Amino acid sequence: MIHAASESLIQASFYDIAMQTNQPQPTWLSGKRWLETQKEEWLLIYDNADDPELKLGKFMPTCRHGNVIITSRNAALIQLTMGPAGSNTELKDMGHTDAVQLLMTYAGMGHNATVEDQLMVEKIAQSLCCFPLALVQAGAYIQQQHCLYGYLERLESQRAQIMSMNASQSYDDYTLSVYSTWNLSWNKLQNSAQEFLKICSCMHFENIPREMFQRVVDNIDKVNQVHPGPLVDQVIDLLEKLYSNSRQWNDITMDTIILELKNFSLINVMQHGKTYNIHPLVHEWVSDGVQHQKDVIAAFLAVSMEEISKYEMPFVLQLQEHCKLVNALDVKEVFIWNAFSSLWSLSGNYVKELEIVKALLENSEEVKGKHHPETITYGGHLGAVYGRLGRYNDALELQEPLLKLSEQVLGKEHPDTLTQIQNLAITYKDLGRYNDALELEEPLLKLSEQVLGKEHPDTLTRIQNLALTYKDLGRYNDALELQEPLLKLSEQVLGKEHPDTLTQIQNLAITYKDLGRYNDALELEEPLLKLSEQVLGKEHPDTLTRIQNLALTYKDLGRYNDALELEEPLLKLSEQVLGKEHPDTLTRIQNLALTYKDLGRYNDALELEEPLLKLSEQVLGKEHPDTLTQIQNLAITYKDLGRYNDALELEEPLLKLSEQVLGKNILILCHEYRTWQRHIGIWGDTMMHLSWRSLCSNCQSKC
Structure with missing residues (x-):
């Protein structure tokens, strides 16, 4: 030795x-x-x-x-x-069974340990993440203090103290505590590596994206110009501690930091260098020893999210778990709130988005007044979030007076006022008030053509929205008369490969299906999917929507197996790209269940729909229209299986709840899939033009 x-x-x-x-x-x-x-x-x-x-x-x-x-x-x-005769084996974390045995050995627990004793040992081992040194020293402490059933409470309340206690007696000659061992490493780290660990200690210990650090460096000058202030200055100071050149990204500098931490086994490099993991106990040790101010970390995250968009969903998914650990509302900085609002919107976490948008609106009313254009913009944003959450009456109460206010303050022809008109029309449609929507949208289109021009992107969007209202009223040919020339105009103005043009193709295909022209729809959708994969990528959210739309067309044509070949891998891809709790993923679970039913596989459908309903209640809420749809679909599956009483137990309270939430005249059953249709809207302001959608389980349309 x-x-x-x-x-x-x-x-x-x-x-x-x-x-x-x-x-x-x-x-x-x-x-x-x-x-x-x-x-x-x-x-x-x-x-x-x-x-x-x-x-x-x-x-x-x-x-x-x-x-x-x-x-x-x-x-x-x-x-x-390494070398011809060399071989190596990396020892990973200790397995749970071995960890329990190790802890019992050092705690002096023999074969006379009770079942309750062993269960407590298992809890302690799990709390210590099966880390061998921590287990050994916990066992020694438990043996000395006879505190098997009190150890966890001490660990939770005085973690730093108990993890810093050196072992006075040991089976071997290693007496340093867990924290003392890491402190030796900490003292040898360069300042840049220490700062990196401090930042990571405020985030989740897994999947820390390297891209986040690069984005902060790339975005800091832009953010400092637009949102100067003490917090941004502190982020700049932090970058100067990390990198020799804090204004220009350098992969070699970052590699040096990571290599140093890796050499001390304080970090694990994952996904070919794209993300980093820290052992949970190491993460806690850094958190206990050196705390960063949460507001600085919130600002750091916000800078990395500057101008984030739906085209960057992999980064959105990586970042959302880290952002959950930071309460942005505790930091009264508008640029931080805006950044977090965008993230929650893109990730489908509309409840968190609602909290922040409310704070933005209240802050703007307090600081700038209710009549300020920015306040009106935030009001429009809040109405859109209510719509995403299915709270249509709340949206209506906000949008009707907001439109009047916008006309008074900005004028009837201001672009933001036109957006408020469109948003109100969308809410009318959500509430089944299609004629009220039509009374707004027909003059809105003419006004948009006069104010913005016939070829402006917002005008093109309003043509599409009017076409959708015609379809809501069963006027499919009127919709077609708008959409066919609209597609040609979009190709001329924006180009054949522009994302909005691809959307127009999809919407036209849906109208063909409404008219029973399924083969015409298919002729558009099959090449559209290939083009979407080329232009946007196979994992882009819009591409995933087009896969679903094509699958639905296959079902319209009775090609259920072809639909199934698309939908099963689509669901897995949606879980990877958007996350298992994203509203679009939930919709795709339901669509796959419907296909199983089309094929007579009712039990397979049931295996999806029962957990889907629970998930929808958790993510969207028990009164969200999509959750109501899940209840109805599950009841139908019970009936398909002959379980009529189970169906009745769902449907009787569902009807009452539907009347309360949606109103008595909103329940329009989709002809084929017996699910409630909801439609599409846009929300825009002077800062951004954000398209958003509610996906119908039947048509899966988007505009």
């Missing part, structure tokens, strides 16, 4: 070998040479070779026989095992 914590200890160990083998001139080198000359099998263990500055290679035997084991948290030492 070679004690390898330092060069002097290694030399002392080899010197002992020289003395024990009676070398004529005992030195550490003579001890090493003696070992190299021994041809029989031998085993040499370099223990605790953790110091990255240690040059262990010069102490390795230079021979082709014998066996060497290196115990180290320094991942760089793996290079010493």
Whole structure:
């Protein structure tokens, strides 16, 4: 056994070998040479070779026989095992069973341990994340203090203190506490690596995206120009501690930080260097020792999200778990609230978005007044969020007076006023008031053409919205008369590959289906899907929607197996790209269940729909229109299976709830799939033009 914590200890160990083998001139080198000359099998263990500055290679035997084991948290030492005869095995976290046994051994618990004792040991092992050193020292503490049933409470209330206690007695000669061990590493880290760990300690310990740090560097100057202030200054100070050039991203500088932390086993590199994981106990140790101010981390995250869009969904999904740990509302900074609002909207977390948009509106009313254009903009945003949450009456109460206010303050022809008109029309449609919507949208289109021009993107969107209202009223040919020339105009103005043009193609295809022209729809949708994959990518949310639309067309044509071939992999992809709780993913679960029913696979549908209803209640709420749809669809499946009483138990309270939430005249059953249709809207303001949609389980349309 070679004690390898330092060069002097290694030399002392080899010197002992020289003395024990009676070398004529005992030195550490003579001890090493003696070992190299021994041809029989031998085993040499370099223990605790953790110091990255240690040059262990010069102490390795230079021979082709014998066996060497290196115990180290320094991942760089793996290079010493490479070569023709070299092999290595990385030891991952200890398994749960082994962790429980280790803890019981050091706690002095023999075979007479009760079932309750073992259950408590399992809880402690889980709380310590099966970390061997922590388990050993917890076991020793439990044995000394006889506190098996009090240890968890002490750990939760005084974690830093108990994890910092050095072991007074130990089965081996390692007496440093968990935190003391890491503190030795911390003291050897460069300042930049320490700052990196401090930032990570305020986030979730898994899937910390490298891209986040690059985006902060890339965006900081822009954010500082638009939103200067103390918090942005603190983010700049933080970047200067991290990087030598805080204004220009440098991969090599970042690699140096990560390599140093990796060499101390304080970080794991995942996904080919795209994300980082920190052991939960390491994460807690940094949090206990050096706290960053949460408002600075909120600002750091907000800078990384500057101008984030639906085209960056992989980054959105990576970031959302970290943002959940920071309460943006505790930091009264508008640019932070706007950034978090965009993130929650893109990730489908409309409840969190609602909290922030309410705060934005209240702050704007307080600081700038109710008549300020920015306040009106936030009011429009809040109405849109109410719509996404299915709270149509709340949206209506806000939007009707907001439109009047916008006309008074901005004027009837101001672009933002036109947006308010459109938003109100959308809410009317959500409430089944299609004629009221039509009374707004027909003059709105003419006004939009006069004010913005016939080729303006917003005007094109309003043509589409009017066409959708015609379809709500059963005027499919009137809708078609708008949509066919609209597609040509969109191709001329925006280009054939523009995302909005692709949307017009999809909407026209849906109208063809409304008219029973399924083959005409298919002729548009099959090449549209290929074009969407080329232009936007296979994992873009709009591409996923088009896969679903094509599958629905296959079902219209009775090609259920073709639809199934699209929908099963689509659901998996939607879970990966958008997340399992995103509203669009929930819709796709329902659509797949409907296809199973089309194929007579009622039990397969039931396996999807029962957990889907619970998930929809959790994510969207029990009164959201989509949740009501899930209840109805589940009741239909019960009836398909002959479980009529189960269906009745759902449908009787559902009818009352539907009348309360949607009103008595909103329940329009889709002809084929027996699910309630809802439609589409836009919300825009002077800062951005944000398209949003509610997806019908039948048509899956988007505009």
